[in-house]
Amino acid sequence: MGGEGGDDTALVTQTLSGDRDAFGVLVERYAGQARRVARAVLGDPDDADDAAQDGFLSALVKLGQYDARRPFGPWLMRIVANAATDRRRRRSVRRVEPLDAALVGGGPRPDAAAIRNELGDHLRAALAELPERRRTAVVLFDVEGYSHAEIAGILGIPEGTVRSEVFHARRRLRTLLADWKEPMQ
Amino acid sequence: MKESPSFDHRPDPELGAALRAALEPGTDDAAFVRRVMAQYDNALDRSSVATLDVLASWFRPGMVAAAAALVLGFLFGRTILPAAGGTESIDAAMAPIEGPGLAALVTAQDPPDPSVVFTSLVEPY
Numbered sequence: 001m002g003g004e005g006g007d008d009t010a011l012v013t014q015t016l017s018g019d020r021d022a023f024g025v026l027v028e029r030y031a032g033q034a035r036r037v038a039r040a041v042l043g044d045p046d047d048a049d050d051a052a053q054d055g056f057l058s059a060l061v062k063l064g065q066y067d068a069r070r071p072f073g074p075w076l077m078r079i080v081a082n083a084a085t086d087r088r089r090r091r092s093v094r095r096v097e098p099l100d101a102a103l104v105g106g107g108p109r110p111d112a113a114a115i116r117n118e119l120g121d122h123l124r125a126a127l128a129e130l131p132e133r134r135r136t137a138v139v140l141f142d143v144e145g146y147s148h149a150e151i152a153g154i155l156g157i158p159e160g161t162v163r164s165e166v167f168h169a170r171r172r173l174r175t176l177l178a179d180w181k182e183p184m185q
Numbered sequence: 186m187k188e189s190p191s192f193d194h195r196p197d198p199e200l201g202a203a204l205r206a207a208l209e210p211g212t213d214d215a216a217f218v219r220r221v222m223a224q225y226d227n228a229l230d231r232s233s234v235a236t237l238d239v240l241a242s243w244f245r246p247g248m249v250a251a252a253a254a255l256v257l258g259f260l261f262g263r264t265i266l267p268a269a270g271g272t273e274s275i276d277a278a279m280a281p282i283e284g285p286g287l288a289a290l291v292t293a294q295d296p297p298d299p300s301v302v303f304t305s306l307v308e309p310y
């Protein structure tokens with residue numbers, strides 16, 4: 001998890017006073033996390049980067065509303081996840097075809113690097129099959145290390161629902177991962 | 186990584202690593218940071234220009250609204266107040282102690298001589 005506690009708060013204060021570099025450090029610190037969370041929602045990496053960027057700029061506009069007593073990471077991730085969801089809604093209005101048709105592996109792979117990426121393709125395809133909230137929850141928990149309570153705050157749902165979403169997502173993804181590993185062994 | 190029969194409170198490192206690799210963006214974070222900071226700079230430029238634009242765009246309507254308010258106020262004074270307050274002369278209005286004073290000045294049918302009004306303001310009785 002990217003949260004650095006009081007250090008984040010100091011950077012927020014400096015950003016609010018017009019310190020460009022302080023905002024740059026915050027972006028640098030949370031860039032990877034924001035891009036992964038956005039990609040969990042959107043699938044497509046370019047769309048995800050656009051959404052992550054929207055999230056950072058939206059956070060900049062709302063920075064005055066940030067409560068410094070709370071960790072910065074979950075606050076930012078909520079904005080990023082909302083930006084990604086908004087973009088996904090707009091995209092689904094624009095086009096009707098399935099979300100991740102282009103991302104699912106399928107077909108012959110010409111080189112070794114592509115074969116190594118095949119597990120990633122399968123995982124992305126499996127993630128795409130999960131409901132948006134479920135895949136975002138499991139990424140926030142297992143990849144980014146947020147607690148159930150923090151994820152509840154990010155997604156705006158009860159903590160018990162987060163536990164349930166993570167549980168169901170894991171069951172699906174673990175099965176896929178186990179199936180993938182068996183032929184290797 | 187084994188199937189847990191109940192909710193697990195701890196992250197699964199193996200699944201987490203596999204998902205992280207699957208979700209890793211194609212480009213490095215540094216390029217993304219540069220892109221966001223470029224947008225930050227653009228937003229600052231736009232906001233400073235936009236403030237001036239907003240002020241400029243409101244100047245003309247603001248002047249028209251102020252003029253309209255002035256005309257309406259004048260018409261209100263000409264039509265409504267005389268009916269309510271009578272028609273005292275400007276001489277009565279200028280009377281310092283006796284007479285209706287300011288109300289008479291406002292409701293008088295004949296306009297006051299500016300020099301008289303000015304004198305009444307600057308010279309105490």
